[in-house]
Amino acid sequence: xxxxxxxxxxxxxxxxxxxxxxxxxxxxxxxxxxxxxxxxxxxxxxxxxxxxxxxxxxxxxxxxxxxxxxxxxxxxxxxxxxxxxxxxxxxxxxxxxxxxxxxxxxxxxxxxxxxxxxxxxxxxxxxxxxxxxxxxxxxxxxxxxxxxxxxxxxxxxxxxxxxxxxxxxxxxxxxxxxxxxxxxxxxxxxxxxxxxxxxxxxxxxxxxxxxxxxxxxxx
Numbered sequence: 001x002x003x004x005x006x007x008x009x010x011x012x013x014x015x016x017x018x019x020x021x022x023x024x025x026x027x028x029x030x031x032x033x034x035x036x037x038x039x040x041x042x043x044x045x046x047x048x049x050x051x052x053x054x055x056x057x058x059x060x061x062x063x064x065x066x067x068x069x070x071x072x073x074x075x076x077x078x079x080x081x082x083x084x085x086x087x088x089x090x091x092x093x094x095x096x097x098x099x100x101x102x103x104x105x106x107x108x109x110x111x112x113x114x115x116x117x118x119x120x121x122x123x124x125x126x127x128x129x130x131x132x133x134x135x136x137x138x139x140x141x142x143x144x145x146x147x148x149x150x151x152x153x154x155x156x157x158x159x160x161x162x163x164x165x166x167x168x169x170x171x172x173x174x175x176x177x178x179x180x181x182x183x184x185x186x187x188x189x190x191x192x193x194x195x196x197x198x199x200x201x202x203x204x205x206x207x208x209x210x211x212x213x214x215x216x217x218x219x
C-alpha cells in the first residue's frame with residue numbers, strides 16, 4: 001500500500017489530477033475538500049454561520065459524514081442525505097474555507113481521512129494533506145497556478161454550464177480564499193520541504209498528470 005498526498009490552493013485542479021491519478025493507478029481517490037464542503041452544508045442547513053465556531057461545535061460531534069462510491073464516482077452523504085451536487089454550488093467554496101478553520105472540524109475529518117488511508121492505497125488532495133493528514137505519505141506534491149489563471153479556468157467551467165460569469169468576483173473569491181487558507185491558525189496551506197512543487201499555470205491537465213506520474217513507481 002502507498003499514499004499520494006496533493007496540496008494546493010483553490011481552483012488549481014487538485015481534484016481533477018487526483019481522480020486521474022487514482023484511475024490510472026487503480027487506487028482509491030478521496031476528495032477531502034468535499035468532506036469540508038459537507039460540513040459547511042450541514043452548518044448552513046441548520047442556519048449556522050460557518051464562521052461561528054461555538055455554534056458549529058453544537059453539531060460537529062454528532063453529524064455523520066459518509067463517503068461512498070458508485071461506479072467509481074465518489075458520493076458524499078450527510079446524515080443520510082446525498083449532498084454530492086449541493087456542495088458543488090459556488091457559494092460552498094467560501095463556506096467550506098470558513099468552517100475548515102475550526103479545530104473541532106479538522107480534528108473530526110482528519111481522523112476520518114487517516115482511517116480511510118490506513119486500509120488501502122489512496123490519493124488524497126486538500127490543503128493540509130502533506131503537512132498534517134498524511135505527513136509520511138510516500139509521494140507528496142504541491143500543485144499551484146497563478147490566481148488569474150485559476151479564475152479564468154473557473155469562469156470557463158461556469159460558462160460551459162450556462163452560468164452568467166463575473167470574472168472580477170471569481171478572482172476576488174479565489175484571492176480571499178488563498179489568504180484565508182494560508183493564514184488560518186489550524187493547519188494552514190503550506191509547501192512542505194519534501195513536496196514536489198508543480199506550477200500548472202502553463203500546463204494542461206494531461207501534462208500535469210504525466211509529469212506527476214513520472215515520480216511514482218507503480219506497485
